[in-house]
Amino acid sequence: MAKPVNDEQANQLANTIIDDEYRVGRANNNIPDNDYLDYLDMFDCERTEKNYDWMSDIYFPEFTSQMLTQSAIEAGLYFRTHDFVEVYIGSEQEVHKNAAKVNKDLINKTLNRRQLWFYQKYMRAINMKNISGVAYFRCWWEQDTRMEKIGTRRVREQIGTDINGGPIEQFTDQDVEVDVVLKDHFNFDVIDPRDVFTDPSYVYSLQDKQWIILRFDTTVDELEANADTMEYFNLDKLRTDSGNTPRETDTKGDKTTHHGLDNKSNAIKTPLKSLMVLQRLGKHWVMVGNEEGDRDPNGNPVNVTSGIGNDGQKKEGAELHEMVITFAMDGFNSSTRTLIGYHPARDIDSMGNPYRPVTRGLCYMHPAKDDGMGDGKCLRELQIGINDTINMENDRTKLATIPIMQGNQHDISDNETLVWQPGAFWQTETGDKLDEVQIDSNVVGALNQVNLYQNMMQQASGVSAETQSKLAAPTTTATATVNQVRRSDTRSAYRTLTMENTGLTDIFWFITQMSARHMRDETAEKMLGEEGMISFDPTLDFTYKPISASIDDDSSKQTKIQNWIQVLSFIASDPERRDAIDYILGELASLMGKEFEAFGNKFFANTKAPPMAGGGGNMQPQGAAGAVPSNQSGMEQSPEEVQVREAANAI
DSSP: OOOSSOHHHHHHHHIIIIIIIIHHHHHHHHHHHHHHHHHHHHHTTOOOOOSSTTSOOOOOTHHHHHHHHHHHHHHHHHSSSSOOEEEEOSOOOHHHHHHHHHHHHHHHHHHTOGGGOHHHHHHHHHHHHHHHSEEEEEEEEEEEEEEEEEEEEEEEEEEEEOTTSOEEEEEEEEEEEEEEEEEEEEEEEEEOGGGEEEOSOOOSSGGGSSEEEEEEEEOHHHHHHTHHHHTBOOHHHHHHHHTTOOOOOOEETTEEOBTTBOSOTTSOOSOOOSEEEEEEEEEEEEEEOOSTTSBOTTSOBSSEEESBOTTSSBOTTOEEEEEEEEEEESSTTOSOEEEEEEEEOOOBOTTSOBOOSEEEEESBOOSSOTTOBOTHHHHHHHHHHHHHHHHHHHHHHHHHHSOOEEESSSOOSOOSSOOOSTTOEEEOSSOSSOEEOOOOOOOHHHHHHHHHHHHHHHHHHTOOTTTTTOOOOTTOOHHHHHHHHHHHHHHHHHHHHHHIIIIIHHHHHHHHHHHHHHOOHHHHHHHHHHHHHHHOOTTSOOEEEEGGGGOOOHHHHHHHHHHHHHHHHHHTTOGGGHHHHHHHHHHHHHHTOHHHHHHHHHHHTTOOSOSOSSSTTOOOOOOOTTOOOBOTTSOBOOHHHHHHHHHHHTO
């Protein structure tokens, strides 16, 4: 197969993608990258501000506590159930409702697949976006098969003719093989934000960026193993040019990093991989042939050549299409920049439109930066203030406990500099006895300052002390505590909704579209069943609602309980409304928890006897004096049923 780009065109692409676009992306990432390293240090409780060995180097983990609290809240929302999404369709047609249900089952079963490691990946993304403001996701479809022998069959074949012209036949055994599916599933991963580069335009989706460049480290061996799937070429050139030797690290701002690690001496524990790969997603001018197979049924190009001539100008007849262009380099400053990938986008949705299998989830929406903002920006300086204050307080206590001494009766030969440390001796020209250098040990002001910083951090992040399971101050009123918790809930809800609507819903859509395009029939039948395969329709305009948005917190549950009880009080005296009453009691049981939900389904569903007798608001059924309270079915009431009915009677 002829290469789609000649050497001159490849050099022009390198100048555009590496020297221009990638350079712009790196410059734009310089400050966010360095900030992100600072946030990671804070998350890891690392501090290196002390000047002398004796000084305290304490990290007070307020930032870490708040970030873990936020992550715990979101983990509780997403993973308290095995269902992750509700799927809706703006149609009352039964066929459309069935399609929505099947799509929901597909997504939930995909995310619950053990080898997807959804919990690990998603919680990593949650931590990442909470501290930095953004988490990037890359999605793809994995598929692999092998031919496996399941038996033999006897085949009759003619090997000649006899003297009479009749056939001479023989029987042979032939192997019977089937295509065994090894992999056939959706997959995704979280990308370090320092390995994603985009044009500086403000857009609401990565699909609308002029270009996206993804950076990753690999080896020639790994590239060769994936050559067929990724349509790589020129890999022999990498062997010749680089020899697969370790490359120099890339430089991000003021800190040297490699694959998301900083330059600390203990950060890199494994040998560095040899190549840096830049993969560009975006539109590019190409020439599309007119032969059969050059376009798919939707008109998207399949086989292309460069639409830029050797003179650097667009060729006549060139078309602008979504392309994937990949370069491999020994290092950023290396002269070896080999074009190894050049093909049209292979990710096509069910309507025939190409798309980029990448998305991002945000923590907060920023008015000027489309990659969002996290809590690290608000909390960094306050955390530094807490650390500095606590360490100064501790150092003062050390100096007061192990004082500096001064006097002239000791012969100190080298005392040109007064050493400020516990237990030091200062030789003076005056004084005839050994004295302590008096250090005030009062640190009340410092502790008050720490409390101030903590309160400021909690206000800035919306994570209250109560949310972190800290005891409230003795002077804090119950009303103030409730208000603090509600404020925390409001901020948590904002973070959660932003992540869901910027990143998670895109992943749901990717699962739908990739499954429709790539999933084999036998896999689909196992996941959805025959009826589900018939009902599945990826062309419909589904609305994806993450399940966390449907889960009630304690406050909203109490509100709903009170509302249902109010409705119940209006209809409780009317025995003709027993069906409505039983429905409400079932809803109340559901809101009270899982143990009550099962109870409500058992006792309140499809009951035939009236729920009460005698009129009034009394929910108890008729019975002999002194009889054990019973429900409308004549069964003895359980304690749970008594509790639910008493709650209704209270009104």
